[in-house]
Amino acid sequence: MLSFTPSTSANTTPLRIDGLSVQIAGTRVLTDISFTVSAGQCVGLIGENGSGKSTLLQAVHGSLPTGATTAGHIDTGTSRIGLLHQQAPSAPDETVARALERAVAEQRRVLVDLDSASDPYDADAYAAALDRAEQLDVWGTDARIAATLVGLGLSRVAPDTPTGELSGGEQARLSLARLLLNRPDILLLDEPTNHLDDAATDYLVSILSEWKGPVLFASHDRAFLDEVASSLVDLDPAPTQAGTVGGVTRYTGNYSDYLIARREVRDRWERQFRDEQAELKRLRAGVRDSHTVGHPGAAPRTEGRIAKKFYGDRNAKVVSRRVSDSRSRLEKLEETQVRRPTEELTFAGLTAGGRVREPADGPVVVASRLSVDGRLAPVSLTLNGTGKLLVTGPNGSGKSTLLSVLAGVLPQDAGTLTVAGVRTGYLTQEVTLPDPQDRGPGRTVERTYRDLVGDDVAEQVPLSTFGLIHPRDESRRLAELSPGMRRRVTLAVLLADPPEVLLLDEPDNHLSLALVTALEKAIPEYPGAVVVASHDRWLRQRWAGERLAL
Known part of the structure; x- marks a missing residue:
């Protein structure tokens, strides 16, 4: 069962994932995933489609589909976690203005609490309300709404427009705006640039560069990964020991650095597997051959009974030592050997399904x-x-x-x-x-x-x-x-x-x-x-x- 450790401390506590495994509809999606995202750090999730990026974000958010089975531990460090879904739900009859107000409801409430906590006889309550108001910067809420709408290209959308009348791209950008305005302590983003043009992407990059809490995101946008990610977590199979699955490979640097490092990791994995299999073959043969000492069929150098016993005892000790050494090395390597590198999908090309008819002239x-x-x-x-x-x-x-x-x-x-x-x-x-x-x-x-x-x-x-x-x-x-x-x-x-x-x-x-x-x-x-x-x-x-x- 998946366990959570929440905390009331905002922004400064890292996000820790320890031994996370998730199974959905009988299919294992994630296995033994562990890593940490520190406050102020932007970590990008990468991997093949189906490797579990969205599932991992949902697990941290606590919104896995009904029936999913989990194991491991997630230390969120805070109870305020925000997730941008790939396919964000929306209420078609809710206006844009109402959707935005729901996003900043916490900030509006904190400002009211601050006003009500102004009793001079309750200094502790006022200090706590003031601290929370400063964390959320409640005095800048209206200015932040306006700036977010401009930054994400939504300033021309009428506030009374029902969200159901927005285009798919506008709905996606509204979902992102609501999430950023909500100011969660841990920010989870699933393909955040899918519907962003250059100006909107630049705005998001500027916001993330100043985000105080941990940021974990999945993205296919290579330029965005280059600009934003301080490190990358690859969910594709890692070079683990034979008989075990799961785990992740973490790469420091941006996407360009990752391209070089990943190839090096893959080459080392393939080379180590090849060398270990050759060594296993040699050791197994050695265990068989170690039962014989000297040249098979050759007679002892003397026929004396005492000599026969001497050479026989010596041979037995040598054979026993060799067999023991070979078996020990074999058993150790069999326990620690890396598993076979997984077969990677290779796109066969745009014309793999057949030939394209010869183009006409003109x-x-x-x-x-x-x-x-x-x-x-x-x-x-x-x-x-x-x-x-x-x-x-x-x-x-x-x-x-x-x-x-x-x-x-x-x-x-x-x-x-x-x-x-x-x-x-x-x-x-x-x-x-x-x-x-x-x-x-x-x-x-x-x-x-x-x-x-x-x-x-x-x-x-x-x-x-x-x-x-x-x-x-x-x-x-x-x-x-x-x-x-x-x-x-x-x-x-x-x-x-x-x-x-x-x-x-x-x-x-x-x-x-x-x-x-x-x-x-x-x-x-x-x-x-x-x-x-x-x-x-x-x-x-x-x-x-x-x-x-x-």
Whole structure:
């Protein structure tokens, strides 16, 4: 059972995780996780999709799904913990103003308590109320609300707007605003930059740089990790002893430092495993061979009875000592040997599912003064059969709207669009798999893939083709998967029959760092046309194709 040790001390007590293990729906998600996050420290969680980053944050927050079984101990150091979920719940009829007021309710209450504790005969009560008011900076609450709305790009949203009328990106940024305004002592963030443009990301970086308490976050944003993380905790399998699983590897420095260090750790692990297996083979052979001394079949140097006994006794002692030494070394190495390095998923590429039809000569997509009222200002573009286009712009500039129009899922209000006899494939910003409950509560990953691509395609291009889903996860229920793993299934469905025009809206959302990097490397080699909409600074800095700034 998971145990917690809360404390009333704010900001200064570290977050300690000791031997944490979590099992959900019969699947072990985390095993024997231990590390500490000190006050004022920002620690980034990294690892493959499904490695348990979101689960770890939920465990610290105390919001694991019903039925989860846990073990270990979490010392939170405070009872005020705030978590930004990947998929934040919202009340559709609650106004923006009301949502923000709920976030600062603690600060409003503390200010009232301070006023009521002004009795000169109760100095202790007044001192305690004043200390708490100073911790929360209750006098700056209104200014902080205004600054947060500006910083996260929400200042133009009317306060009386129901949250249900906000776009998905606006709802995500409102959730982040509420969390920051609530000023929890321990801050937990799950993919905080998914819906942030450059200005909003810069604002979040500035806030985190001054945060007094421990900050633990999971992110796919490599530039953000570089700027914010003081150290990284890798939840992918660590080089532990054979027969044991779990544990983490902690890396000091930022993401760029991690890339170098992780490769070195992996190389050492593989080399140590190879050397230990060779030594085990030699020692096992040595135990067998140690039963014989000298040359088998050779007679003693004398036939005397006394000599025979002397040599026999000596040989017995030598054999016993050798066998004992060999067995001792063998037993010690068998106990301490590292386990076999886990097989890492390798993305097979954008065309693993088949060939893309030869591109036609000339443009395949032509848009002229294309616009959508209130969502996309007039834009024109021309894309040839092998063109690579990066669409950039701040939140609300219409990146997703443009891709939706190009994909044919949203009609334009003005302008013209010509798609010259090619198929388009569209990876939307959020996971678009059907609700697993609508397809039966027991629907597996493999069954979902087969239903969506068809039995014939699934036979020719099985899910294992892409290196996106580990074979052991194909039989899991879709409902059990993390958003990142469900997005991997969505990508596999899209690539089962690669289209001539590939539209990728924020392709780094929810996906692991390794997969995002592999996906980006594969884009220039795609034989068809590719349009990418992204705010990811790492991708933009390395983009070699054409650009369209909205």
